[in-house]
Amino acid sequence: MVWRSDSDLREAEIYQRRLTRLTVFIVVVFGILFVRLWFLQIIHGYRYRTESENNRIHLRDVMPSRGLVFDRNGRLLVDNRPSFILGVMPENIRNLDSLLSDLSRLVDVDRSAAEEKIKHAATADPFRCVHLKKGLSRDELARVETHMVTMPGVSIEVKPQRHCIYGTLAAHLIGYLGEIDKGQLGKREYAGNKVGDFVGKCGIEKKWHKYLDGTRGGQQVEVDASGRILRVLYQKEAEPGANVYLTIDKDLQMVAEQSLKNRTGAIVAMSPKSGEILAAASSPTFNPNDFAKGMDKRVWQELITNRHFPLQNRVISGQYPPGSLFKIVVALAGLEEGIIDPNEKVFCGGSYTFQGREYRDWKEGGHGYVDLHRALVESCDVYFYKMGQRLGIDTIAKYAKNLGLGHTTGLQLGDEKQGLIPNRAWKLRRWHVPWQDGETLSVAVGQSFTLITPIQIARFVSALCNGGILYKPQATLWIGRNGKKDLFEFRPEAAETWDVAKKNMEFVKKGLYGVVNEPHGTGWRARLHNIAVAGKTGTSQVISLPEDRETGKEEDIPYKFRDHAWFVAIAPFEDPQIVVAVVVEHGGKGGAVAAPIAKALLEEYFKTKVLR
Amino acid sequence: MFDRRLIDNFDWILLAVLIVIGLLSVFNLYSATYTVRAFGGGQIVVRQICWYGIGFLILLLMTTFDYHMLNRVAYPLFFLSLVLLVAVLKMGKVAHGSQRWLSLGLFSVQPSEIVKISLVVILAKHFSEDERIGNYRLRDLVRPLLLTVIPFMLIVYQPDLGTALMLLIVSFSIIIFAHVNWKSIVIFVSAAVLSTPLLWLTLQGYQKKRIIAFLRPDLDPLGAAYHVTQSKIAIGSGLFWGKGFLKGTQTRLHFLPQQHTDFSFSVLAEEWGFVGSAVVLFLYLFLILWCINIARSSKDRFGTLLVIGVAASIFWHLTINVGMVTGLLPVVGIPLTLFSYGGSSVISTMAAMGLVMNVSMRRFMFQA
Numbered sequence: 001m002v003w004r005s006d007s008d009l010r011e012a013e014i015y016q017r018r019l020t021r022l023t024v025f026i027v028v029v030f031g032i033l034f035v036r037l038w039f040l041q042i043i044h045g046y047r048y049r050t051e052s053e054n055n056r057i058h059l060r061d062v063m064p065s066r067g068l069v070f071d072r073n074g075r076l077l078v079d080n081r082p083s084f085i086l087g088v089m090p091e092n093i094r095n096l097d098s099l100l101s102d103l104s105r106l107v108d109v110d111r112s113a114a115e116e117k118i119k120h121a122a123t124a125d126p127f128r129c130v131h132l133k134k135g136l137s138r139d140e141l142a143r144v145e146t147h148m149v150t151m152p153g154v155s156i157e158v159k160p161q162r163h164c165i166y167g168t169l170a171a172h173l174i175g176y177l178g179e180i181d182k183g184q185l186g187k188r189e190y191a192g193n194k195v196g197d198f199v200g201k202c203g204i205e206k207k208w209h210k211y212l213d214g215t216r217g218g219q220q221v222e223v224d225a226s227g228r229i230l231r232v233l234y235q236k237e238a239e240p241g242a243n244v245y246l247t248i249d250k251d252l253q254m255v256a257e258q259s260l261k262n263r264t265g266a267i268v269a270m271s272p273k274s275g276e277i278l279a280a281a282s283s284p285t286f287n288p289n290d291f292a293k294g295m296d297k298r299v300w301q302e303l304i305t306n307r308h309f310p311l312q313n314r315v316i317s318g319q320y321p322p323g324s325l326f327k328i329v330v331a332l333a334g335l336e337e338g339i340i341d342p343n344e345k346v347f348c349g350g351s352y353t354f355q356g357r358e359y360r361d362w363k364e365g366g367h368g369y370v371d372l373h374r375a376l377v378e379s380c381d382v383y384f385y386k387m388g389q390r391l392g393i394d395t396i397a398k399y400a401k402n403l404g405l406g407h408t409t410g411l412q413l414g415d416e417k418q419g420l421i422p423n424r425a426w427k428l429r430r431w432h433v434p435w436q437d438g439e440t441l442s443v444a445v446g447q448s449f450t451l452i453t454p455i456q457i458a459r460f461v462s463a464l465c466n467g468g469i470l471y472k473p474q475a476t477l478w479i480g481r482n483g484k485k486d487l488f489e490f491r492p493e494a495a496e497t498w499d500v501a502k503k504n505m506e507f508v509k510k511g512l513y514g515v516v517n518e519p520h521g522t523g524w525r526a527r528l529h530n531i532a533v534a535g536k537t538g539t540s541q542v543i544s545l546p547e548d549r550e551t552g553k554e555e556d557i558p559y560k561f562r563d564h565a566w567f568v569a570i571a572p573f574e575d576p577q578i579v580v581a582v583v584v585e586h587g588g589k590g591g592a593v594a595a596p597i598a599k600a601l602l603e604e605y606f607k608t609k610v611l612r
Numbered sequence: 613m614f615d616r617r618l619i620d621n622f623d624w625i626l627l628a629v630l631i632v633i634g635l636l637s638v639f640n641l642y643s644a645t646y647t648v649r650a651f652g653g654g655q656i657v658v659r660q661i662c663w664y665g666i667g668f669l670i671l672l673l674m675t676t677f678d679y680h681m682l683n684r685v686a687y688p689l690f691f692l693s694l695v696l697l698v699a700v701l702k703m704g705k706v707a708h709g710s711q712r713w714l715s716l717g718l719f720s721v722q723p724s725e726i727v728k729i730s731l732v733v734i735l736a737k738h739f740s741e742d743e744r745i746g747n748y749r750l751r752d753l754v755r756p757l758l759l760t761v762i763p764f765m766l767i768v769y770q771p772d773l774g775t776a777l778m779l780l781i782v783s784f785s786i787i788i789f790a791h792v793n794w795k796s797i798v799i800f801v802s803a804a805v806l807s808t809p810l811l812w813l814t815l816q817g818y819q820k821k822r823i824i825a826f827l828r829p830d831l832d833p834l835g836a837a838y839h840v841t842q843s844k845i846a847i848g849s850g851l852f853w854g855k856g857f858l859k860g861t862q863t864r865l866h867f868l869p870q871q872h873t874d875f876s877f878s879v880l881a882e883e884w885g886f887v888g889s890a891v892v893l894f895l896y897l898f899l900i901l902w903c904i905n906i907a908r909s910s911k912d913r914f915g916t917l918l919v920i921g922v923a924a925s926i927f928w929h930l931t932i933n934v935g936m937v938t939g940l941l942p943v944v945g946i947p948l949t950l951f952s953y954g955g956s957s958v959i960s961t962m963a964a965m966g967l968v969m970n971v972s973m974r975r976f977m978f979q980a
Contacts, residue, residue, distance in 0.1 A: 015916060018789060019908050022920075023901060029931055030897045034890060036938045040848040041886040048848025052882075057845075059838060220838060 064214025067241030071250040083161035084136040087129040090121050093153040106143040109133050162292035168285045172313035175203020176291035214241035245477040247276040255604040256281035259597040265584040266314035266454045272462035272579050274492040275471030282314040316416040319451040323538030324379045326446030333399035335504040339390050345369045348382035376511030379522045381445045388444020397423035404460045404470045411473045420451040447541050458581040461568045465576035468498030525595040532573035537590035538566030562586040567594035623972040629899050634664045637951045644872045644879045663955040667962030674966025686737040693730040696723035697766040724775045725960035727763045732921030739790040740914035774945040785924035843937045847881040854885030872953040878937045906972040915971040922964040
């Protein structure tokens with residue numbers, strides 16, 4: 001240092017001393033590092049060299065077993081089965097040709113595709129196992145295992161695969177698995193998942209992901225040059241997923257799905273006192289097992305090009321005109337508003353003239369003199385044309401919405417549609433033309449713009465049964481591990497309550513009883529001899545056809561022009577325990593097609609109820 | 613404009629050492645990213661070369677002015693870096709769960725790197741202006757400690773515990789070199805020890821895991837302990853001559869995590885053996901001692917302290933990183949300056965080296 005004064009000189013000395021001490025310190029520390037390197041590389045070098053060459057330590061995931069799905073009575077619906085995957089590690093292959101020859105002798109595998117896959121992997125990451133074939137059969141598995149010693153580089157991986165025991169049963173409700181996508185990976189709920197994991201994509205599998213998924217564990221394993229595991233060094237156990245118990249009854253669900261075979265439509269059965277869903281079927285359907293093993297391209301193409309959209313859950317997203325079911329709404333609205341006098345008789349001669357137009361009744365000759373009760377029992381259109389006209393569209397719409405139609409039910413199991421309850425404001429907004437009074441008549445009998453979903457009408461009818469409580473439909477009974485209901489337990493959730501007089505509800509209910517049990521009731525096909533059933537038929541128009549449609553037979557009309565058939569059932573009438581809603585697309589008349597299906601379900605339900 | 617003597621006194625040896633380290637770094641990175649070059653690994657080598665290029669330019673730039681000017685801008689510079697630190701907390705890009713970067717359109721800036729330099733400058737200024745030359749008592753250290761603690765807290769909040777601790781260590785190195793008296797050191801150390809439990813509470817989960825992994829590797833076999841095990845295998849298996857360039861099996865197999873950053877030394881050790889790692893270690897030792905030499909021949913306290921600060925930074929980064937990869941210290945995520953990949957680190961280090969060069973060039977100049 002260059003200093004200029006005496007004090008500076010002293011300072012210089014002090015600083016020199018410090019710098020020297022610092023130098024010593026630094027050299028000592030470096031010495032330690034040098035010694036450490038010597039220790040690792042020279043003294044223990046050969047040990048590490050051996051470890052790096054012959055033995056390698058890998059981190060492996062231990063996948064947790066996914067929670068199982070049961071029905072309400074503890075009958076297993078979905079479990080996990082082992083799936084065997086044939087894998088090859090490119091780095092360990094001695095002779096690719098002979099290996100491929102050997103493999104193609106033992107297993108059915110596309111040789112050229114496999115060769116390409118392996119060659120591609122060899123340049124990118126030779127130490128990553130290439131999957132040649134998934135889902136090996138037991139025979140193939142046995143063959144490969146016995147010959148594995150002579151085929152270095154080949155390995156068998158076992159992965160759990162989701163298995164729906166009954167195939168298509170409750171497919172829409174249960175949902176299917178698929179590879180996790182980017183959007184899901186970012187979310188906190190999927191924090192424990194990695195790329196390539198199979199997670200729920202819809203339905204229950206998706207809704208309860210956080211319980212079903214479990215937590216992955218890990219292992220530190222020592223593998224030799226061929227990739228064979230020598231020993232497990234450390235292990236962290238995986239935590240299995242919790243089991244989900246659904247509210248549906250497997251037998252009831254089976255009857256529902258059987259009824260819809262070869263048809264398009266939906267069935268939902270609900271408990272009116274709690275909102276529990278006892279069965280929910282949508283047809284056409286699909287098989288979740290096709291997804292679990294990795295979707296085949298052909299199967300997928302069929303699914304998405306099918307004109308009837310098998311992946312759509314019609315229970316919650318099928319929107320149809322309610323047809324005569326809507327008369328229940330009009331009846332309640334009319335009674336509440338005082339516009340309908342239950343004793344008032346209206347003459348029905350088969351048609352109703354309004355503003356110069358003729359509105360037909362479905363029965364050609366008409367129903368004669370009918371009061372409200374008879375109008376419900378025989379489903380007289382003319383009566384409701386008149387009453388609908390008196391109420392006006394906005395009043396009707398107001399009641400419909402308050403009673404639970406025209407908005408979603410909150411089931412939270414997928415893409416629920418909210419249906420449509422038209423009113424004047426809506427028509428202006430949507431079509432930019434004012435509401436025509438004649439359209440009110442169509443709405444009163446459930447045609448025109450009105451749309452409902454099966455779950456909505458089921459909930460609506462349930463409220464009628466239970467004194468006016470709109471419950472939130474739920475499909476999960478409880479969730480837990482080892483039989484303990486510790487993660488979730490079902491509790492009825494009341495969303496809203498009707499503001500309707502009890503006596504009006506009772507009156508309408510009696511009308512519904514008559515639909516099934518009184519003479520000329522349109523729902524007689526749902527009658528049971530030992531249980532009192534009430535209900536309502538509905539036939540919703542797909543398209544209004546010219547006059548001669550009425551004379552033609554149903555079978556003569558092309559499928560896509562046939563009406564949708566509705567039926568809602570309540571049983572037992574005195575103390576309702578089950579509500580069933582059935583819609584069969586292009587099924588024709590509600591009484592003819594949908595009512596018998598409802599009856600089949602009620603029979604199944606009460607058969608086992610009595611037995612239990 | 614330039615005094616002839618400046619150019620005469622240009623420290624060619626310092627420049628040479630830096631160039632050699634730079635070349636080794638690039639070659640090593642090439643090997644570390646060899647297998648992933650198809651996935652963007654190739655970018656890393658190219659970028660590192662660019663950073664070095666820019667770095668050398670900045671280094672030269674830092675020699676053009678008289679370092680005494682820093683004396684005047686020390687506080688404004690420090691204040692600016694604090695502002696940037698706050699800015700990054702509010703508007704910073706989030707990456708890997710922490711906010712460290714400020715995006716300025718064309719390029720990104722890491723304020724914590726700027727703070728490293730401005731803190732050294734300001735501490736050097738503080739201690740050089742004080743009349744005394746040592747024997748500071750605890751209360752004399754209030755200002756330096758305050759100056760240290762503020763950026764420390766801001767960086768911890770990002771969260772970036774590693775960089776924050778390095779800041780602390782470098783700062784203390786300067787303070788201790790400026791010579792505190794023993795009593796204060798004892799009081800301070802005991803206070804630090806006593807506050808360890810408090811510090812423990814503020815640590816994030818993964819940071820706690822790392823320390824536990826160090827003390828009890830069997831408790832976390834899948835995490836940090838695994839990384840260190842792999843690193844030791846890589847280093848140890850290099851033996852004396854190493855496995856050869858691009859032939860490091862642990863590297864090629866991706867057993868080493870963070871091959872291009874934290875564990876880049878392990879890649880070197882595996883491929884070049886004891887010979888290679890000793891040579892690099894020696895290079896760094898030489899660099900640091902050369903800096904000490906510059907400090908020795910600096911003509912004033914300010915220059916000395918500046919250089920000491922920079923040398924301390926390099927020293928501690930190296931010690932902690934090599935200690936970490938050889939299993940002597942817990943994994944703390946400190947990369948090896950100038951050797952690991954890292955743009956802002958290379959540039960800020962070169963800037964700091966520029967200051968050192970600056971001091972070195974002016975050791976024979978008399979101030980007017």
